[in-house]
Amino acid sequence: MSLTDTADASTGLAFGDEPSTVQENSSMDVSTSDIPETAVGQPLVSDPKMTMRNVDVFYGEKQAIFKVNLDIARNEVIAMIGPSGCGKSTFLRCLNRMNDTIVDCRVGGQIELDENSIFDAKLDVVSLRARVGMVFQKPNPFPKSIYENVAYGPKIHGLASGRTELDEIVETSLQKAGLWDEVKDRLQEPGTGLSGGQQQRLCIARAIAVSPEVILMDEPCSALDPIATAKIEELIAELSENFTIAIVTHSMQQAARVSDRTAYFHLGYLVEVNDTETVFTNPSHRLTEAYITGRFG
Amino acid sequence: MSEVKSTIEKVNAGLGKRYRSEKMFQWFGIISICFGLLCVLALFFDIIGKGHSAFKHHSIEIPIMFDADKLGITDINDTKQIYSANYDGVIKASLRELFPNVSGRTEKRKLYKLVSNGSYLTLQKMLLEDPSLLNQTTEVQLITDDDIDTYLKHFVGKESEFERIHAEQVEWLATLREEGRLISHFNTVFFQAGDSREPEQAGIFAALMGSFYTLIVTLCLSFPIAVAAAVYLEEFAPKNKWTDLIEVNINNLAAVPSIIFGLLGLAIFISFFGVPRSTPLVGGFVLTLMTLPTIIISSRAAIKSVPPSIREAALGIGASRMQMVTHHVLPLSLPGMLTGTIIGMAQALGETAPLLMIGMIAFIVDIPGSVTDPATVLPVQIFLWSDSPERAFTEKTSAAIMVLLAFLIAMNAFAIYMRKRLEKRW
Secondary structure (H helix, E strand, O other): OOOHHHHHHOOOOOOOOHHHHHHOOOOOOOOOOOOOOOOOEEEOOOOEEEEEEEEEEEEEEEEEEEEEEEEEEEEEEEEEOOOOOOOOOHHHHHOOOHHHOOEEEEHHHHHHHEEOOOOOOOOOHHHHHHHHEEEEOOOOOOOOOOHHHHHHHHHOOOOOOOOOHHHHHHHHHHHHHHHHHHHHHOOEOOOOHHOOOHHHHHHHHHHHHOOOOOEEHHHHHHHHOOHHHHHHHHHHHHHHOOOOOEEEOOHHHHHHHHHOOEEEEEEEEEEEEEEEHHHHOOOOHHHHHHHOOOOOO | OOOOOHHHHHHHHHHHHHHHHHHHOOOOOOOHHHHHHHHHHHHHHHHHHHHHHHEEEEEEEEEOOHHHHHHHHOOOOOHHHHHHOHHHHHHHHHHHHHHHOOHHHHHHHHHHHOOOOHHEEEHHHHHOOOHHHOOOOEEEEEOOOOHHHHHHHOOOOOOHHHHOHHHHHHHHHHHHHOOEEEEEEEOHHHHHOOOOOOOHOOOOOHHHHOOOOHHHHHHHHHHHHHHOOOOOOHHOOOOOHHHHHHHHHHHHOOOOOHHHHHHHHHHHHHHHHOOOOOHHHHHHHHHHHHOOOOOHHHHHHHHOOOOHHHHHHHHHHOHHHHHHHHHHHHHHHHHHHHHHHHEEEEEEEOOOOOHOOOOOOOOOOOOOOOOOOOOOHHHHHHHHHOOOOOOOOHHHHHHHHHHHHHHHHHHHHHHHHHHHHHHOOO
16 A cells, blocks of 8 residues: 555556545556556667667567567666566567567567667668577577577678687677587587577577677576576576677566566556666556566466 | 165276277278288289299200391491391201201291290391301200290190191100200290280380380379478468369369360370470389379378477577478478378379370380480280280280289389488487
8 A cells, every 4th residue: 555655656657546546556457557657667778789679579460569668778687577468578589579470460660779760671681680689488499409509690601711600600690698518529429419598599689690789588487497597597697798688577576687677568668767776666656566566477 | 785786886887898899890990901902812823923934935955157248247347237137047957957957938927936036136136246156066045936825824735725826836845845945934025025025025115215215204203293282281371262173173173084184285295385295204203193193182181280389399499481391390391291292193103094094095116215215104005915916925915914013012012111211300
């Protein structure tokens, strides 16, 4: 009760003028009635790496994302949390236009990478995806050797001029992904023969082998056990020195551990964005608070 | 003690019924498999029972004197003379020498009919290869006439049942056997020759080569076209009314009776484009039309079965759609595509009706050397032989079926081998 009131006061948002309504809201009501027009907190930053303005996503007739405005700062880790079906994965997939591959999916609004629109006809989607890499929910190594998995990206983009250079890229990528010591003696074995956690790190190595500027991670640990998860989280912390990372996660603990900023999505709306610490200790919006305290989701 | 049954009691009460229906289902399965196997066994038993004798043939070994005068050869280096020499006269003389008691025209004709009337070719070939045989005497094995061979295989001791053999011939053959001049050997002619009106000279090789060339043409055309169509429809084509229409029509095409494709081939390929008739080329064109839908449908299924996560992975690191298809989707779906292709090819191999319309039912004696030579194919050859009145063609028909089946089994085995080799797990 008191927390909700504080949130109300601090943001100055008008919802539930009468005390009775507040009373009602503090229970299990998760309707969209009190979702703010613009996200609470600090969705915008100065000198952003990526900017999204008024992003709408439709699957056929159904709208999945509503007018999202968000900036991603350079070299930050931004976590996107929210209950199932809130559109956080859909939103993430807009950032490197992976939604293009889905029939019936339409994206509206403006998304910019280094102040250039990613929908620009001059910007090829191939080069966009080379700059904005992606790691998926389920580890999906190619049914090829470990070496081939990592070398594939550099090969198709022509990043290596010779065999030695390619070997070098593979080694450094695997090292950065913390997998080198485990696989250096069996690079020619199939990548699908590794354990789940190793496979996911292989996928991360594959993504960073093309030296992207931004890495999108779509629930990278949801299929992994706690130990493998811990390894990936460590890796994210290390990678954040060189890369900008946007991660979607189901686990609030994970968001709290790895991210600098946290964005809370609710039913297709971006509700709140703030420093991770602020979001978890002092959420501004009622829904955020309800979610992180485990009242739904 | 309540009357209400507990959950576990209810479960246990129903268990017997469940197991019974499971057992029954299993038995249905086993019975239908047994029935299928029985049919296949009966088929094989029948065909092999009828056809195995065609792989053997009888020859008569007789001393032949290559008499230059009788042959009419004056200059051994003149191949023209060797080709037109009178070998029949030499053979007849040798036979008369073996049985000097035979007299009278009818008797002699019966004697001459012991050996195939194509025997002169054997002698011609011998003399061409070794001219020094002239004026020499050598033992030569001459294949028997088809009636004699049939008698020797099936009616020894039951002469009355086979009216095409004469009592004198039976006697002579008994004498020849005693002298060790009657030899049963593997029927090489059957695997080396083309068709012939004389069963003992008829072979499967021309039809085999015809089938081979036709299938090569079919494969070279249908596989790339079908794979390209399947990839386009699955990976690139927008999903709208037009692609739905195309899909429906591909499925319809698979159900069109094959004779229609033959008529189409006749009207379009032969009449309009002037492709030579009776050739493996036009046969391959027609069979391509027929196998395309089969391969397209199975290729699409194979492409669909590639997990979308692999596609996302490729696109996610910036592969273009074409790279995604050629580097990942195609290698992974190739085993499935090959299976479909082999099924289509097996269908094409056994197809007769459309080929009748484009003249591949011709009587082909020469072995086709290329896709533009007139040819026939195995099933058409089987059809032709099964229609022939000579008794010896019965076993040849069955033997040809055995060759066709062997060809099919070899093809399928190759397909399974390729699939096993290319298969990858993910």
